[in-house]
Amino acid sequence: MSGPTDDEPTCSVERSLQIVGERWSLLVLRDIFVGRHRFAEIQTSLGIAPNLLSARLKFLVEAGVLCTQTYQEPGSRPRQSYHLTEAGRDLQLVMAALQQWGDLHCPRPSGPSVIRRMRSTSQPVHVGFLDDNGHEVPGTDVTVLRDTGVRA
Amino acid sequence: MSGPTDDEPTCSVERSLQIVGERWSLLVLRDIFVGRHRFAEIQTSLGIAPNLLSARLKFLVEAGVLCTQTYQEPGSRPRQSYHLTEAGRDLQLVMAALQQWGDLHCPRPSGPSVIRRMRSTSQPVHVGFLDDNGHEVPGTDVTVLRDTGVRA
Numbered sequence: 001m002s003g004p005t006d007d008e009p010t011c012s013v014e015r016s017l018q019i020v021g022e023r024w025s026l027l028v029l030r031d032i033f034v035g036r037h038r039f040a041e042i043q044t045s046l047g048i049a050p051n052l053l054s055a056r057l058k059f060l061v062e063a064g065v066l067c068t069q070t071y072q073e074p075g076s077r078p079r080q081s082y083h084l085t086e087a088g089r090d091l092q093l094v095m096a097a098l099q100q101w102g103d104l105h106c107p108r109p110s111g112p113s114v115i116r117r118m119r120s121t122s123q124p125v126h127v128g129f130l131d132d133n134g135h136e137v138p139g140t141d142v143t144v145l146r147d148t149g150v151r152a
Numbered sequence: 153m154s155g156p157t158d159d160e161p162t163c164s165v166e167r168s169l170q171i172v173g174e175r176w177s178l179l180v181l182r183d184i185f186v187g188r189h190r191f192a193e194i195q196t197s198l199g200i201a202p203n204l205l206s207a208r209l210k211f212l213v214e215a216g217v218l219c220t221q222t223y224q225e226p227g228s229r230p231r232q233s234y235h236l237t238e239a240g241r242d243l244q245l246v247m248a249a250l251q252q253w254g255d256l257h258c259p260r261p262s263g264p265s266v267i268r269r270m271r272s273t274s275q276p277v278h279v280g281f282l283d284d285n286g287h288e289v290p291g292t293d294v295t296v297l298r299d300t301g302v303r304a
Contacts, residue, residue: 011182011251011265011266012250012251012252012253012254012255012258012259012260012264012265012266013178013179013182013247013250013251013254014179014182014254015254015258015260016250016251016253016254016258017175017178017179017250018258019258020250021173021174021175021178022173022175023169023173023174026165026169026173027165027166027169030163030165030166033296034296064257065257087253087256087257089291090253090256090257090291091253092291092294093249093252093253093279093280093281093291094246094249094250094253095165096249096281096294097245097246097248097249097279098164098165098168098169098172098246099163099164099165099168100164100245101164101168101239101242101243101245101246102164102165102166102167102168103164104239104242105216105217105239105242106164106167106168106170106171107164108164108167112164113163113164114163114164114296114297115296115297116281116294116295116296116297117294117295117296117297118283118289118293118294118295119293119294119295120293123283123284124283124284125281125282125283125289125294126281126282126284127245127249127279127280127281127282128245128279128280128282128286129245129248129268129277129278129279130277130278130279130280130282130288131270131275131276131277132275132276132278134280134287134288135286135287135288136282136286136287137270137277139241139242139244139245141270141271141272142244142248142268142269142270142271142277143268143269143270143271144185144186144266144267144268144269145266145267145268145269
């Protein structure tokens with residue numbers, strides 16, 4: 001993420017959307033999250049035009065959410081695989097929030113396609129608001145203050 | 153949200169993006185969240201072309217995240233104002249996750265534009281993963297299982 005300035009949008013929702021606010025971007029990232037790292041794997045999975053996928057991957061690398069590694073299959077030319085940076089891994093929460101909303105408000109008749117659980121205990125996991133002590137806060141008790149301290 | 157079928161995308165991230173996966177949609181919703189309900193207010197705030205705003209509002213009403221109310225200023229014709237449905241209010245979490253990511257990974261030099269706090273205690277609030285007991289779960293301990301039970 002190179003040199004943000006105050007000419008950029010004030011609102012961080014808007015700044016985030018400059019990077020991930022394009023449907024293909026989040027779908028590409030979702031594929032990489034579930035272990036698809038190679039161009040051909042992602043292209044097959046999404047059914048996206050190769051030139052469009054190239055452009056999205058290049059953009060996401062330049063935006064600092066993906067990085068590349070070189071690999072070479074026997075008899076083939078060296079190719080790039082795509083991996084999440086720390087900023088990319090942190091989008092896990094955005095994706096989980098979108099998924100949870102979709103499961104609740106536009107569910108499939110056959111139920112959720114994936115379930116989120118703790119690695120350590122297999123307990124179900126959801127996304128929510130938390131206080132600084134790590135305890136859940138109901139959405140109805142959350143408000144947004146402008147940095148001037150005035151309620152937005 | 154009318155009659156989802158299994159012809160729709162399997163992944164709920166993808167289903168959610170069919171509704172909110174367009175930059176203007178989330179920016180329109182953000183404006184309504186912070187109390188802008190009238191066409192002219194939203195249009196001025198976003199600097200969006202009127203025909204584009206009309207189309208986005210119509211889409212978001214049809215998708216079930218917004219509803220309309222009629223109001224009439226003295227001497228003017230009746231107009232529609234736009235309000236969140238329950239499904240729309242639940243997008244608060246998606247927007248907060250995007251905002252938190254933006255504040256962390258593409259910050260403004262002058263700091264966050266808004267701060268999220270509890271109404272009841274003014275304590276800061278963040279978005280995170282939780283177990284069923286309402287306790288925070290670190291992102292590194294979260295995994296995704298396909299509904300077949302196979303790790304994705």
